[in-house]
Every structure is written in C-alpha cells, then in structure tokens.
Amino acid sequence: MSDSSIGKLFRVTTFGESHGKGIGCIVDGCPPNLGLTEADLQPDLDRRKPGQSKFTTQRREPDEVQIFSGVFEGKTTGTSIGMIIHNTDQKSKDYSNIMDTFRPGHADYTYHHKYGNRDYRGGGRSSARTTAMIVAAGGIAKKYLAEKEGIQIRAYLAQMGNVKAEKIDFSEIANNPFNCPDVDKVADMEALITQLRRDGDSVGAKITVVASNVPVGLGEPVFNELDADIAKALMSINAVKGVEIGAGFDSVMQRGSEHRDELFPDGFASNNAGGILGGISSGQDVVASLALKPTSSITKPGNSIDIHGKPVEVVTKGRHDPCVGIRAVPIAEAMLAIVLMDHYLRHRAQNADVSVATPAIPARRG
Amino acid sequence: MSDSSIGKLFRVTTFGESHGKGIGCIVDGCPPNLGLTEADLQPDLDRRKPGQSKFTTQRREPDEVQIFSGVFEGKTTGTSIGMIIHNTDQKSKDYSNIMDTFRPGHADYTYHHKYGNRDYRGGGRSSARTTAMIVAAGGIAKKYLAEKEGIQIRAYLAQMGNVKAEKIDFSEIANNPFNCPDVDKVADMEALITQLRRDGDSVGAKITVVASNVPVGLGEPVFNELDADIAKALMSINAVKGVEIGAGFDSVMQRGSEHRDELFPDGFASNNAGGILGGISSGQDVVASLALKPTSSITKPGNSIDIHGKPVEVVTKGRHDPCVGIRAVPIAEAMLAIVLMDHYLRHRAQNADVSVATPAIPARRG
C-alpha cells in the first residue's frame, strides 16, 4: 500500500521519484471558476527548487509545472487537475555506489525491508523532490484562499542550528537566501552554512508558518481537528521531527492563568492557542512551527551496513543542502494551504445551516 | 460536518458528549478470533477515569464499558464492534452559569460560531470525557498487537510544569498517582499540585509514549507516513499543543553527523529517529512526545465576553484536574495503539509480496 493522498474535499495525490520520467499530482476538489495558469504556481516552485543560491544544493532542475487538465480557458472547471513536472537533471551515477548500502538517517533501510525493491537513485520515492508537487498543489489552494477570504499564508526560517530569529519582520523574508525574517541574523546563518560546508556536515532548523484572516469555524471537533490535520500535514514533510501549534511545547511550563487567551470585546488578548480552540479555528492567526532534522546526506563518513548486513563506511556524495530548512519554507506554506483549503470546503458543506447573531470578535485587540 | 473517525483499516468512530445518555464508539476492522471481553478494556479505562487520587478531579464516573456487538463466545467475529459507556454523574447545574459565556481557553467560542448551537454542559462534544472511548478502542488494538507481535506500548508523564522526570524507570510508573517514571520527582509533583490547588490554577505537562517490538515496515512513504499519522492522532487529544518524534525539536540544534543513527550489524547505535525513517518503522522503539497545555478550567478569575459580546469575568467552578497530563497517559497509549494497529493491517495487505533475504537488525546494539 502506498496511499499517496492527503485531504478529504481538497484532495492531493502525488506520484513520482527523483529519477523517473517525472513527478506529478492530481488536485481533486478545487471548485470551478478559479482563474489559474502555470504562471500562478511557478513562483513558489522556484522558491523551493535547488540551485537558487550558493547556500543550497547546486543541482539544477527547471521544475516547470504543466497543467494537463481541469483548467479550461484560464479557469478551473471543477474537475480533477492533473499536473506534471518532467525530471531532467538526473545524475544517476552519483548514487550507484550506494545501491547496496543503507545510508544512516535515510529511508534506505526501511524501504528495503518494507518493499524488497528499492529505487536507490536519489532516494526514489523518499526523495524531497516529491515535495515539488506539494508546492504546486498548495499554490492552487493559496490562490483560492487568498481570492475568496483574503487568507495569507507565510512561513519563515525561525531558527537554523543555534542561530535564532528574534525580530519577525515578514518583509525581510524575501530579502535573504535563508527566508530569515530577522535581518540581523542573516550574517550568522551565512557563517554557519559556510562552516557546515567546511565540516562536510549539516544542521537542523525550525520553521514557523502563519495563516492570517482564517475564518472562525474551520476544523472538526474530534480526530479531524484543524490542528490534528495540520500536525499530520507538516509531519509528513521530509525530515520533520516535531510540530507545534501556538505556544507548543512552551505550554508545558505555563500556568492555565497564563496560557488561556483572554477574550475582550475588541479581540483576544494573546494567541497561545495558535488560532485554534477545541480543534476549530478562532479567527486569530493560525500559527504552527516545525522542527526539521539535519539532512543525513553529508560527506562526513558514517558507519552503516550493506544489504548483506556487512559493516560499511558511508560518505554521501552528490549535491545536497547543508540545511534543508531553507528550501522547506514554501513547502510548509503549501501544506498549511492544503489543510486550510480542505477544511474551508468542509466547513462550507454545513455552514449554510448556521446563523449566529453576534459577529466574531476581531483577530487582535485594538 | 463532524467526521469523528480515525484510521483506515482499523477505524474508530466515536459519539457522545459529557452530558448525553452516554458515549460510545464503533471499532471497525478488528480481525476475527481475538479473545476479547469488557474485562480486557476496563483497566485502562480505570487509569483514565476521574477520582482515582486526590490529585485529579473528584468527579466520579464508573466508566463501565459494554460491548454490544462484534464479539461472539468471547472472540471477535471480524465485524464492527459497538461499545457503550452510559453517562452517570452529571452535575448539569455546575455549568448553567456559563451557558451564555465563552470560557477563555475553551472551545465555547469556536463551537458557538461554527455550529450556532452549543451544548454548554461540560463542554459537550469538546469534553475530555470523549477520550474514554479512545481508551476503550485503543485497548482492543493494544491487546491485538501484544498477542500477535509482542508489541508493548507504555506512556509516562515526562514533565509537569518545571518538574521533569530524569530517570526513566517503567516499573515506577504505576507506583505513583502521576504516572511518573522517576521516583525521585514524585514528591515535587505532589507539592506542585498542592500549590496549584491553593492558587486555583493549573499547569501544562509533557507525556512520552514508547512502543517496543514494532516490526520494520509500518507506514506509507508519502502523506500517510507512520509519524504523520502519530502526529495527527496525538494532536487530536484534548489540550495537546505539540508533538515530537524521537529527538523532536532537539533536532534543530543537532548536526547531521550527530543526528543520523548509525547502523551496525548488531543494531542501530542511537534512536534520534524515534524508530521511524522516511515515515516507515525501522524496528527500533517508536518514541513520541506530546505537550499538553494547562487546563483553562481554573477558579482563578479571567476576562472574557458573553455571547452578546459583553465583557464578563469567568471563574470556572466544577471539579477539574490541575494537570490534565496525569490522566492523559493511557489516552496517549491508546492513540498510539490505534495508529500502529491501522498501519500493521495496512502492511499486511501488501507484505505477502515482499521477500527480503537479509533479516532486520536488532532494535538495539549488543
């Protein structure tokens, strides 16, 4: 079983490995009459794609998405949208040496035992290349949510190793190659990447993603809460090891009197909840963070075994990112967009039967 | 839309509020011929239920589960299992005063706006009472996994506020009312609860849940990875604000050379991955942690608004837990059991087509 789908009403199903003919996805459930062309999706794909700066892998993949179906005369028809990106820059020989080896920290070992038939080229299906289709699919959701509800979804690199963004200025994110919102930390991040390159090593990262103007009421009360689906979507991104909503793990140390976000006629006084109460959006910003592990694809030698159980030393050649968190920023945005889109459509299925006299309070005070 | 289901092949669907006739669930997909009686499920229900010690709420609910169907002559038939727990101790009057008020930190506000029809008694569907059925359903999964594969699932309170367990001794968990694995921290936890009672306040907690003897190969490669489904299941537990797999957020500071778990013929050298590589179980212990927020049901006054938007002061009476993490320990076990059971059955659907010459390495070294 593979089960490469996410979402219930806005459903994204993907296929493809890093070294096949290409990768693709089907976006099923996008409402009709949304203006859509490839040009709407390409910018986020370009943000994700390799080779954008000297701080990420130097692989070059044009990553040009083609829409095969579901769009007619520039507008979605309401039927399934098929999209393809052809694979181009494939250096299979880079990988032939690890054909019989399990790279530590990679999925080689688990794929080998689960399937007994592993596409060893670039990690096959476990390659982060598959996230390109998430970004393409998420781009449709982002455009729809922005046009319908003015929902804006933005992510940034909150931390790289020990370098932590302190000032969160969204206008700075695009001004540096790290998607860092704190202009004062850019030099430190640059220095860290340079050091990692020298060491043949890598480092982890923390990304924070924020959705603004989310309407009140998205999410189901049990099992399919908005936060539960966000946690699943973000955890399903390659290399993610942790997910937080709002205050996240800081809640462990908080008192109830401190954590609970008090309400006032002019808005909530704080947002420890991360915009979600009882699994349902409150109208405040939806705030989630994710922890990404340092990539295991490093040139520093490591111990492992081969498929025959014999010990081997592994040095991962090829062209890899010292910090996968940088390129993961648009992926996090896309994933959150897919989840919000799904719950937005779910909510519309029942919302017509709800009338509430009092309006929702503003997202923020004063 | 409600969508109160979790799981694909082992599917649990629940109903019930804290103050209706009762709560129940349907466990669909349990294989036939598993020995099962109510007595198998009651112990975990008793661990979760209120009034077990002076450190939790003094509400008394017998929480006696009844199996209505799917079991014949003491064995599962392979058809859907219906279970019921009748509600008994219902002090509706405790809640009448907040009928028109949104308690800060609660789902009152979001339910009001989502549904326009809120069962204000004890939080209705958002009540943690609904987790009793999760424990009952998870008990079936736990029994099955233990009998078939020797899988053992155990959780403990890793941290309560600033009191953190350091020695992890599983044999101590049942010896104290906090499910704390570190006997030296029990006194501190007791002191903290006493202080919180005095302050009319509450505190957050961190729970860690561990599954041993999990076979290699559980999990799908994309979107429905084992870690993604664990994240969703754990985040869907009331009050959870964060989820970690293995090293979790510590990965942010790690180097790749440190994080990657090296492989040796006699096992993995470490378990930063938390037993999951590329979304698929590696045979090591599956380790997950969750952050629970401090309950907002405290007697300390807080600011809020009523359903007419007017400011009010809220004091949550009723009988509540100063630290919901204590009773959430069996819930975390049940949720992990449900996810592992689901992926175990998924894996069986394809595993017959896999033959791997080399055996999996032992979960641990030496």
Added chain:
Amino acid sequence: MSDSSIGKLFRVTTFGESHGKGIGCIVDGCPPNLGLTEADLQPDLDRRKPGQSKFTTQRREPDEVQIFSGVFEGKTTGTSIGMIIHNTDQKSKDYSNIMDTFRPGHADYTYHHKYGNRDYRGGGRSSARTTAMIVAAGGIAKKYLAEKEGIQIRAYLAQMGNVKAEKIDFSEIANNPFNCPDVDKVADMEALITQLRRDGDSVGAKITVVASNVPVGLGEPVFNELDADIAKALMSINAVKGVEIGAGFDSVMQRGSEHRDELFPDGFASNNAGGILGGISSGQDVVASLALKPTSSITKPGNSIDIHGKPVEVVTKGRHDPCVGIRAVPIAEAMLAIVLMDHYLRHRAQNADVSVATPAIPARRG
C-alpha cells in the same frame, strides 16, 4: 476488515447483530440546527419492523430507537449522532440446529470461510435486522432534505413474483400491507403470499424508489457519480441482486433517438435517464429500481453441506418473510436518502463558486 460505513460527508456507520445486546449506528456529518427527536424516526422503523401484518414474519421487535448524542434541546448540534436499538425478542434456540450447517442461499458458507468465527444466531451480522439502523439514519437524511429542499423520497413494491403493479398511485402505497401502488393488484399479492406459505416457499420482488425536487448538480463526474453511489447503496441492501437507474435494462433495446430525453424550454420531454445525466442530477425525478431475490429461509427442504463438508438436508425453521420486498420498501427510501444527503452536502462545498445566468428548466413539461 469490516468497513461498516457509507457516505463521505454524511457518513453512517453501523454495528450489531440480530442476537447481541443491540444494534446501533453513528450518523456523522448531519448539519447543526435540524429539529430532531426519536419520534421523527420511529414511523419508518415501524414500517420496516416485523409483525406488522400477517403477510410478514411474526417476530415481534419493538425496534425503539434511542438517540444518545448529537442532539441538544431538540436540535442537532452538528456533532456525531449515536443511536441504539436494544435487541429483545431473541429465540436463539431457533437457530441452534443450523450451528454447523451452511444454509443454501445464505451467507453462512462465506462468513465461515472469511472469518472462521461465525455468529450463527439469526445470521449474525448478515441478518436483515441490521437494516433497522439504515432506516433510522436515513430518517435523519429524509427529514433534512424535506425541510431544506422539499425533496420527497417514496418507494413502492413494483412487482412481487409475477404480480406487477401497473397503475402507480403513490396515495395507495400506505393503504395495503404490501406497499403496492396499484390497488387492483393487492388481491393477487395476497393470494401469492398465501400460496407461498402453503408451499413453504418464497418469491422475489422489485422495488422502485423515486426522489422528487432534487436540485440540479448532485453527483461527481467520475467514479463517484450520483448513479454509481445509488447503485452501491441499493445493492448493499440484503437480498438485492440488481439495480436500475431510469430506463435501466430497457435501454438495451432502445434506439438513441428514443432514449435521449429531449429538452424543451418548459422541461424535459421524458425521463429515461432517471434524473441523472453524466452522473449528475438533472432536476428531474431520480428514479431507481432494485431486484430482490426470494429469501432462502424457507421450510421447503434443500440440499447443503455442514462445516465438515458432509451432505445435509436443510429446513429453515424460524419466522421468516415469504417476500422480503415488502419490508424492504422503507429501507430503499432510507438508502436513497443517505446518498442524496451525502451528495447534497458535497455539492454545497463547491456550489458557492458557481453562478449560472439561466435558471434550470422545470422537472416536467407543461
């Protein structure tokens, strides 16, 4: 695997056997604020239940449904609705004799081999008793659709053996114990049942179910068409062996010029399509028919084998219906209601993005 669920947004999951503590279901996805009490559901349950006339089984089951959750102060809350019917009249001894025998035409043989653990009492999970919960769940859908859209769903016995209704007068259906719309055929049906009783035999039947005032646009274009989901739902009713939409199998002999329903400004000229074009409702009456096999529970001896493979003669004692089609009429209505409700909610999820200048034409001409 059991998978006792139907529907995507309006999802019904059932449990229960004819001889357990009781049967039940969870209706998940009913919008909030629908007025609902047990009294709304009981009438259809009474139409289905045994012992209503001398022409059906004389078993007596009060079949009183209890709503456990999801309704507050007489209105649905939008959360999952749990319902229970306790089993009462259980003559287990009636069945003990067939404990080791496979009754021909029954599910005994397939259950034995699929599960290896068969609840032989009254067919266990394969008992038509399970359809009581379908009627209860369908009753919620019927009430919702009637109140929101004026959709009316009515079924009738179109044929019993060789006795075929010719005049279709909906006002006659409730006036006879056969749910027959043709008053002139009631005597023939009565005579046929009497003859079957004498012969210790049974006969098949055809039911037609019609939904009026269905809006245009329900159904998905591929795989999840409205007609595909109706076919699945109706075929899943016990004893059903065939399903038709509109002209059904008569289409085989028709010419295209005859079958296609011409359109005029004042409506469609005919309804061979049964109200569904390209899998999507057209606004005309949705018309479906189903073929029910004669029950195999007859006193006429039949050849079979026991669980050891030895030949045996089977005489099915107990109290059975000579024609199960009579009591299946409300079940067919309930199933169609469940499917229409599901697609109505699906349609609402996207319909807000559609604006069509020209109004739909009337369902019928002139």
Added chain:
Amino acid sequence: MSDSSIGKLFRVTTFGESHGKGIGCIVDGCPPNLGLTEADLQPDLDRRKPGQSKFTTQRREPDEVQIFSGVFEGKTTGTSIGMIIHNTDQKSKDYSNIMDTFRPGHADYTYHHKYGNRDYRGGGRSSARTTAMIVAAGGIAKKYLAEKEGIQIRAYLAQMGNVKAEKIDFSEIANNPFNCPDVDKVADMEALITQLRRDGDSVGAKITVVASNVPVGLGEPVFNELDADIAKALMSINAVKGVEIGAGFDSVMQRGSEHRDELFPDGFASNNAGGILGGISSGQDVVASLALKPTSSITKPGNSIDIHGKPVEVVTKGRHDPCVGIRAVPIAEAMLAIVLMDHYLRHRAQNADVSVATPAIPARRG
C-alpha cells in the same frame, strides 16, 4: 468537488478531458515486485481504442500509455504508479457548434448547472475518453490477480439491441469486431450496425463480465460488500443504466427453492448468486451484467435548448459509435479487476487471523 478516485487499498485516481494536453491516472496501492511494463497494458487499451473496425468510431487515437513512476527495473516498487496518455487527434472544431447547446442525453446540461464552466470540447470530463485510464489501471490489477491467484476476468457483448448472444463461447469473443461470444449472431450484429448507420441512430447493449478462480472471502459484510462495490464501479462507466449480479432481475420471478444455490460436497449446484453470498465471494465465478444506453451522439435531429433557454434542433456531428457497448467490453473487465484487486488486498489485511479446517468446495460440481 470532483473526487475522481475509486478503491480503498488499490486506489485509482484519474484526470483528463478529451481535449486537454492528455489524460492520466495514479494507481496507488499496487504491491511491490509485480513485473510491469507498458507492453502489459497496451493490448487492452488497443481493444478499447477507437478506429479498430468499421463498426466503431473512426477517430484515431494511438492511446499509448506511459508509466512515469512506481516501476523500477521492470518491477513495481510498491509506491504510486503515475501513467499518462497524451491527447493527439483533437478535432475541436467538430464541437464548436454545440458550445452553447445542451445535447439531449448528454451531460452538457448538468455540467453547465453544476459547474457554470463547461469544457464543451468532446464532452470534456464526461467524455468516454477518460475510460482509457480505467483500462490502463485495470490492466495492472488484471495482471496481478492472474499471477497471484490465477483469476481470469473476461467480458463479452451479451446483447446488442434485439440481437442476443445465446451460445456463450469465450474463445469466439476475440474472433469478431463485436466481442460477441456467439458466432451465429455476428452477422445480425453487423446488419444492425449497418442499419443504424443508415438511420443516423444508435442502440443499447448488455455486457456480461465473469471472473473465475476468485478466492472465497472477498467483500465486507455491510455497505462495502463485493457486489455493492461492483455495482458502483460498473454503474460509474459512461452510459451504464443498470447492473445485475448473477440472476439479477430474473430473481424477481424466482421462487426461493429455485434461486438458492444448493451445496453439495463436490460443489454448488447452480450460480444464481453470481458468486457472491452475503456480499462475500463464494469461490464460484463472479458474474455481473451491465446495461448500456444507446449513445445520444447521433446525426438524427433532436430537440433541445441552448444555454439561454431557447429551443434549438441538435444534430451531433463528429465521429461516434453506433453501439458504445462494443468498446466498453474491456472497460467492464478493467472495472471488475479494480474492485476485485481492492477487496483482495483488504482480505489479506485480516485473513492471517483466520484458520478454517474444512477446505472450500470446488466452484462447480463434478
């Protein structure tokens, strides 16, 4: 919402219209290590594709399927399989005249009202061209089932208008352009098609599809029975208006003593059940029939309205099949294969817990 998916464990999701860049599908859930190349799938695609004889449409579409992913070194990897067929022969101008017109019997009217944005070229998503991907996906299921269990799935044209096959000789099906198993009726079918061409008309058809060597135990007891899923899958094929299992609508006239298939130690005495009892396969041949309506794409003028509600006369030009049943034969096989494959994998998820002493009886007697 579109929801272009079918299947739970073996899941097929399609995209594409007759006039976009191409059509495609994702086959998700195929087990690993199945030998697979495009050459395995092309033969059935060629059976379905137009222009194969003078009795079907003269459109020419190479319909060459490309496998993009999920296959490595000639074997399935167990991950999602992406397939594409590019559209080539597109005579859009053929359709421009019906841009504003609703062709009677077509989905034009319902698509217009459902989506408000209709791809009028060749019916867009409602085009039977989309069935090419069903055939490709079904080809994978057919190959798997044949190799694992020796399951053979064969369909034939049982009736075209008033010409009915009487002798069912599977070896004759491939010997004539009609997929007719009765050599004596081929001339009549040829004469009928010639007459239809002369009349500018079309006719309906009945197809029967048979699966041999199906193991006992496939299917769920309630809602997701094998017959229910077959009914859904077959009804979802374009132009299908009815589905039968086994005796189907003939059951209406049968007595229970006649319909019930008696069991003997050496097999079942008959197969009125069509190989399915209680929704679960019995080991006998699974037999299903489907009724296809006559295509509405005929040159005989018909009355309709345009999108402004004005009356128009419609003459459907373009190149169409006088009897769509001919080319639908491989589609019926593919659909049955997809359903059986899905239930085969579901069954494997639980079957390991079942042990039955007595072997299943042979599918047929003596």
